[in-house]
Each structure stands twice: as structure tokens, then as C-alpha cells.
Amino acid sequence: MKPSLEIADLKEVARRRVPRMFFDYADSGAWTESTYRANEEDFAKIKFRQRVLVDMTNRSLESTMIGEKVSMPVALAPTGLTGMQHADGEMLAAQAAEEFGVPFTLSTMSICSIEDVASVTKKPFWFQLYVMRDKDFVLNLIDRAKAAKCSALVLTLDLQILGQRHKDIRNGLSAPPKLTLLNMLDMAIRPRWCFAMLGTKRRTFGNIVGHAKGVGDMSSLSSWTAEQFDPQLSWKDVEWIKQRWGGKLILKGILDAEDARLAAATGADAIIVSNHGGRQLDGAPSSISVLPEIVEAVGDRIEVHVDGGIRSGQDVLKALCLGAKGTHIGRPFLYGLGAGGKDGVTLALSIIRKELDVTLALCGKRLITDAGPELLYKPAAKTE
Numbered sequence: 008m009k010p011s012l013e014i015a016d017l018k019e020v021a022r023r024r025v026p027r028m029f030f031d032y033a034d035s036g037a038w039t040e041s042t043y044r045a046n047e048e049d050f051a052k053i054k055f056r057q058r059v060l061v062d063m064t065n066r067s068l069e070s071t072m073i074g075e076k077v078s079m080p081v082a083l084a085p086t087g088l089t090g091m092q093h094a095d096g097e098m099l100a101a102q103a104a105e106e107f108g109v110p111f112t113l114s115t116m117s118i119c120s121i122e123d124v125a126s127v128t129k130k131p132f133w134f135q136l137y138v139m140r141d142k143d144f145v146l147n148l149i150d151r152a153k154a155a156k157c158s159a160l161v162l163t164l165d166l167q168i169l170g171q172r173h174k175d176i177r178n179g180l181s182a183p184p185k186l187t188l189l190n191m192l193d194m195a196i197r198p199r200w201c202f203a204m205l206g207t208k209r210r211t212f213g214n215i216v217g218h219a220k221g222v223g224d225m226s227s228l229s230s231w232t233a234e235q236f237d238p239q240l241s242w243k244d245v246e247w248i249k250q251r252w253g254g255k256l257i258l259k260g261i262l263d264a265e266d267a268r269l270a271a272a273t274g275a276d277a278i279i280v281s282n283h284g285g286r287q288l289d290g291a292p293s294s295i296s297v298l299p300e301i302v303e304a305v306g307d308r309i310e311v312h313v314d315g316g317i318r319s320g321q322d323v324l325k326a327l328c329l330g331a332k333g334t335h336i337g338r339p340f341l342y343g344l345g346a347g348g349k350d351g352v353t354l355a356l357s358i359i360r361k362e363l364d365v366t367l368a369l370c371g372k373r374l375i376t377d378a379g380p381e382l383l384y385k386p387a388a389k390t391e
């Protein structure tokens with residue numbers, strides 16, 4: 008098999024190895040997928056300034072995100088059903104991130120539970136919270152994240168109701184998959200995935216089953232999750248969540264300068280400029296296109312991160328040059344996981360690190376913390 012040299016290679020291997028329902032779940036956006044595509048396309052429009060004859064020795068990608076040291080400013084974003092891309096996926100990805108020196112964020116909608124991930128890691132990870140109508144369940148999740156010594160709570164604001172992703176409906180997405188003839192045939196041609204999955208007990212939502220009231224079996228679980236996202240979530244809720252949590256708080260899903268100002272006023276530690284990877288409001292602008300105006304609005308008051316469409320170390324550098332202090336990747340690590348488990352996640356991170364390092368050097372900088380707008384190419388204004 009040809010070596011995987013870029014994230015697109017890992018995506019193709021994952022496409023072959025992961026059952027279609029779960030590969031499609033990762034590789035999809037809402038409705039026409041226009042925002043999903045724009046996230047990637049808008050990065051490609053940004054160009055670098057090539058600089059020469061600058062000393063390139065002693066380079067470093069080390070930085071900090073919310074005060075935590077990172078080997079490069081790239082965190083793994085929270086993604087639901089990660090344990091369906093590969094058996095025990097969240098535990099493997101968390102271990103890969105820990106060894107690499109970057110943050111891992113566990114989703115509320117994960118397959119492996121908070122306690123599962125805590126049991127296989129030594130350093131604190133981050134926990135992403137969805138606010139459900141069942142407030143006892145939410146309080147309990149926050150307390151469990153505290154007990155597991157998570158070092159940040161990532162509160163997702165852009166999923167009060169679920170955006171429609173056509174592929175998931177057409178594929179009948181569920182965890183575990185329903186044993187229809189089509190699904191069984193699809194799994195049968197991916198024996199590697201099946202054997203790994205047979206070797207684990209973790210095949211449904213680990214943070215929910217056994218913790219939320221009235222969710223005992225699979226049939227009640229699917230209706231519970233569909234009904235549970237709280238459509239009344241408001242800025243007031245951020246207050247009590249912040250108080251109950253008492254630690255570092257990151258607000259995820261900001262795409263508008265006005266919302267960014269409201270977010271900064273909550274006293275949170277960081278915001279993530281994000282459109283949920285194009286999975287919620289189709290037709291919204293790409294994350295990278297709105298980053299500069301959000302940095303301009305609140306960059307002096309709160310740490311600004313960005314996610315959506317990052318597929319290379321070059322994209323990471325572009326985001327940093329436009330004022331992000333940190334970046335988050337979703338699909339790139341999921342493709343790595345689907346392609347090769349923990350080693351695949353490490354490979355995805357290594358690919359991004361190498362691209363980031365070489366690009367930084369060719370732009371004439373040695374320290375990632377020195378990346379700024381002067382690294383980006385702006386065509387000279389035409390004179391008549």
C-alpha cells in the first residue's frame with residue numbers, strides 16, 4: 008500500500024476500512040454541505056510570503072493553549088461516536104494526543120466514557136459538554152468531568168437543535184449499527200474493523216447509558232438523545248455552568264463578532280470560532296473567513312481559537328497568522344483513527360507537525376509564537 012503522506016491519504020484508507028455509515032457520518036455536512044466545503048476552500052485562497060536567507064536553525068512549534076503547554080497549537084476537537092470509527096477510538100486518540108503533547112477533547116456523545124478515557128491517560132484531557140434538558144444529568148456530567156480531573160470544559164453553543172445531514176438519514180445511522188442485511192454486508196467486507204469491535208464492550212454512548220434517567224436500552228437511547236438537546240439554552244446558562252465547573256471554560260461555536268463580545272463578557276477563558284465543521288447551519292461562512300473580524304472584536308480580551316477545514320499544517324499556520332492562539336482538528340484525526348487506530352492518529356498529527364514546521368521555516372520564522380499577519384501574502388495595490 009502507498010504510504011500516507013497527507014491527511015487526504017488517511018481519508019482514503021479510512022474510507023476503505025470504516026463501515027460506510029460511520030465514514031459518512033464523519034465526511035458530511037448539513038444540507039447542501041456548502042459550509043462544509045467552504046471551510047476547506049477558503050483556506051486554499053490564503054497565500055504565504057516566501058522569505059529567503061533567514062537562519063532556520065533551532066525552530067520550535069511549542070506554544071500554549073489556555074495556559075497549557077502544547078507541543079504544537081493543535082487540539083483534537085470533540086467528535087461524537089469516535090469509538091465507531093475504530094474500537095475504543097476515544098481511548099486510543101486520547102493516548103495518541105497525550106504522547107504527542109496536544110490536548111484531547113472528549114465529546115458528551117462519545118462511545119468511551121469519561122472514566123474510560125481517564126483510566127488510560129495520565130495527563131488531564133478536556134471535556135466537551137452538550138447541555139441537555141435533563142439538568143440533573145448535566146450537573147452529573149460536570150461533576151464526573153471534575154472527578155476525572157479534566158483541565159477544561161468545552162461548552163458547545165451551536166447545537167441547540169440538530170442540523171440535518173442527509174447521509175446519516177439515508178444510512179440509518181445508529182450506534183451500534185442495526186443488523187440489517189445491507190449493514191451486515193457492509194461490515195463483512197471490513198473484517199479488521201469487525202474483529203476490533205468484537206473485542207470491546209464499548210459500542211454505545213458511554214457517557215449516557217447508565218447515567219441518564221430512563222435510558223436503559225438502545226431503543227430508548229435513540230429517542231432520548233434526539234429529544235434531549237436543550238432548545239432554550241441561553242447566555243444565562245453559561246453562568247451557572249461556569250460556577251458549577253469552577254475551572255477553565257472554553258465556549259465553542261462562535262461565528263459572529265456580536266456573539267463573540269457576549270462570549271467574552273461571560274469571563275470564559277477562550278472561544279472557538281467554529282461552525283461545527285459545516286454540520287449545523289449550512290450557508291454560514293467558513294470559520295477562517297470570519298476569524299479576523301472576531302479577533303478584531305475580542306482578541307484583546309479572550310483567547311481566540313478556530314476549527315473547521317484544517318487539513319494540513321499549512322492551514323494551522325494560516326489560522327495562527329490571522330490571530331488564532333490555537334486550532335482544533337476534527338476529521339483529520341478521525342480519518343487517522345479509522346485508517347490505523349492509535350498509530351493513525353499519531354500519523355495524522357505527525358503529518359500536520361511536519362507541514363507546519365517546514366512552512367514556518369520557508370516563511371522565514373523559527374518560532375511558532377512569532378507567527379503573525381506579516382507571513383501572509385498581500386498583492387501590492389495596482390497603480391494606473
Ligand SMILES: Cc1cc2nc3c(=O)[nH]c(=O)nc-3n(C[C@H](O)[C@H](O)[C@H](O)COP(=O)(O)O)c2cc1C
Nearest residue numbers: 033084085086087114163283284315316336337338
Ligand atoms: C463526526 C463528527 C462528530 C462531531 N461531534 C461533535 C460533538 O459531539 N461535539 C461538538 O462540540 N462538536 C462535534 N463536532 C464538531 C467538531 O468538534 C469540530 O467543530 C469540527 O469537526 C471541526 O471541523 P473539521 O472536522 O473540518 O476539523 C463533530 C464533528 C465531526 C466531524
